[in-house]
Amino acid sequence: MAHICVCTRFRPLNSKIDDESICISRSDSQSFTLKDEKDEQYVFSFDKVFYEDSEQADVYEFLARPIVRDAVNSINGTIITYGQTGAGKTYTMEGGNILETDDRKKGLLPRVVDELFEAINLCGDTTTYKIKLSMVEIYMERVRDLFDLSKDNIQIKEQKGHGILLSGVTEMLISDGEEALKFLSSGIANRAVGETQMNMASSRSHCIYIFTVQKELTNEKRVSTGKLVLVDLAGSEKVEKTGAEGRVLEEAKTINKSLSALGNVINALTSSPHGKANHIPYRDSKLTRILQDALGGSSHTALLCCCSPSLCNSSESLSTLRFGARAKHIKASLRVSCKEDMSDKNQETSLSPNDMKLKVFDPHQRILKKLKEKLDAETLNLIEEEFVVDGLLSDPSLSEEVKSNHEGVFMAPETISAWKEASNKLVETIVELEKDNRTLKDECEVMKVEYDTMKNVNRFLKAKLRKAYAYLLMGWGFCLLGFMCLYLCMIVSCIL
Known part of the structure; x- marks a missing residue:
């Protein structure tokens, strides 16, 4: 087990805002x-601290280079920048x-591109590589493809052996560093940015760059x-400092909400013994x-x-550092991720569609089978529909197009555990509701009588009242x- 590598970087003072x-x-x-x-003091320790005088190359060499090397060797890696x-x-x-030409100012991205192709060129003829590049942003809780702006609501799926995938995202096959930088430049131009009092070109979205390195050993097949x-996470914001209004304010709210969800996931991962929490709220946000x-799987992160470094931003810096700690x-x-034997793959494709379906969706079928013993058919159908909508189960009645979108989807162990726990609670709730329903029916009968x-x-x-x-x-x-008779008698007596 390896810990996440956490570093801190302090930018130089900015005379305009500091x-x-x-x-x-x-x-x-x-x-x-x-x-x-x-004037309260806090001591922090990290794997590395990059002070104001640090160079871009220093950050890359310590933080990113080992991860890039691992990616070439088929180990997933993630690099995250976080802060206000x-x-x-x-x-x-x-x-x-x-497209910076000054080597001192180059950021992580262009250095990663150079490192990837440098590592590939050092490999022998027995190994062939393909590198694909995708680029998306999470803007107002929607995943947008920055290489194809028509794809503005990409769905997130989970696939066995591949982990989290972005369904239908554009993947650019890149053959050299220059081509990769051109693609990156075009994607960056499509990012959502806005002006605030703290940043003239503030990122209004979380931006994600994905390099997929496919390695084939021809001799071993x-x-x-x-x-x-x-x-590149969007920065957390305090409205009184940024002066956000209107649309920019709504963007800030969404950014802060997703960063809060990220903090909740970190807390859940680190609060339970041995890092095994009962439920990790990954689904609370797209981010x-x-x-x-990257946070709970097999990635080198x-x-x-x-x-x-300014005192006026000390509260935000303290929050960032506590998050890192x-x-x-x-x-x-x-x-090593997604490793396949070509011959095994061919054998797997020879399985019948029904066998493949059972192999992939068996965990969900077991859950539904268990629920079937305790729930009525209508409730079970509702749960099954939710499984299908979330991409966790294939429905034979669906069209071929919809069915293909859900093929190969599975649940992570912690997600299955959470589903089981939720299912048990659902069963208990339904039983209690049925009991309450029967009680209400009895009370209703009594009230009817x-x-x-x-x-x-x-x-x-x-009737008595009418009679009375x-x-x-x-x-x-x-x-x-009687009064009338008495009156007439009195009149007659007077006359006589």
């Missing part, structure tokens, strides 16, 4: 002390310009794939779903926390008649 007070004091190349605006807006994340990733993912392999405790098991009784009593009382009213009228009539 004051002259410095909030950090150096200890050595791995630790420093941060002082906040209340204007802290230097995009500059670290891209440099002043992705084996193919393996390494995926290198670079993530955490895409980073699932590095996190660069970008900070401002937490992430240091995440562990991942590194292994009581209602009928009251209705009869009411009818009886009305009739007697009352008769009484008044006899009284009136």
Whole structure:
């Protein structure tokens, strides 16, 4: 098990947005002390600290180069830049310009491209490589393809042996570094950016660069794939500092929400014993779903926390550093990914479609079978439909086109565990609801009897009331008649 490599980088002071007070004091190349605006001091230690005078090449050599080498050897790798807006994340990733010719200013991306092709050129004739490049951004919780803007809502899927995949994303086959940089430049031009008080060209989305390195050993007839993912996260923002309004404010809310979801995943991964949490909320945002392999899978991952050294930004820097300190405790098991034997692959394709379906979807069938013993058919059908909608189960009644979109999808172990737990809770809830329903039905029957009784009593009382009213009228009539007779007698007696 390997820990995530976590480093920190402090950008130089910016006279336009920073004051002259410095909030950090150096200890050595791995630790420093941060002082906040209340003069409270915090000591942090990381794998490497890059201070204001550090070079772009220094960051690449320590943080990225080992991961790039691993990707060429079919070990997945992820490099993430994290920090507040204007802290230097995009500059670290891209440099002043992705087509930058000044070697001192080159960012991680152009250096990664150079390293990939340099490593490939050193391999012998018995090994052939293919490198594909994809580029997407997560903007307002939608995954957009930056090489094809018509694909503005790409779906995220999980496939056995390949991990998290972006369904239908454009993959550019690149043959050399110059071609790769041109593709990257065109993709970067399509990114969502906006102006705030802290950054003239603030990234309004999380940008993800994916290099897929396919390696084939011709003598051994084996193919393996390494995926290198670079993530330029949008910066966390405080509205009172950025002055965001309108659309920019809505973007900031979405950015902060997804970064909060990322923090929740980090907390869940590090809060349980041995890093095995009951449930990791990867599905709470598109960002955490895409980073699932990097944070909890078999990826060689590095996190660069970008900070401002200014005292006026000390609270944001403290939050960033605490996030990095937490992430240091995440562990991942590194292994060669997606390794296939060509002959085994051919044998696998000879299986019947039904056998393949059973092989892939067996975990979900077992869950449904278990639920079938406790649930009625209507509830079970609803759950099965949810499985199909989420891409976790293939439905034979679906059209061939929809069915092909779900083929090869499976659930990660922790996801299966979460589903089982949720299913058990669902069963318990349904049982309780059915019990409450029966109780309510009984109470309803009692109330119905009581209602009928009251209705009869009411009818009886009305009859009695009508009868009493009739007697009352008769009484008044006899009284009136008696008074009239008495009156006539008095008149007659007076006359006589």
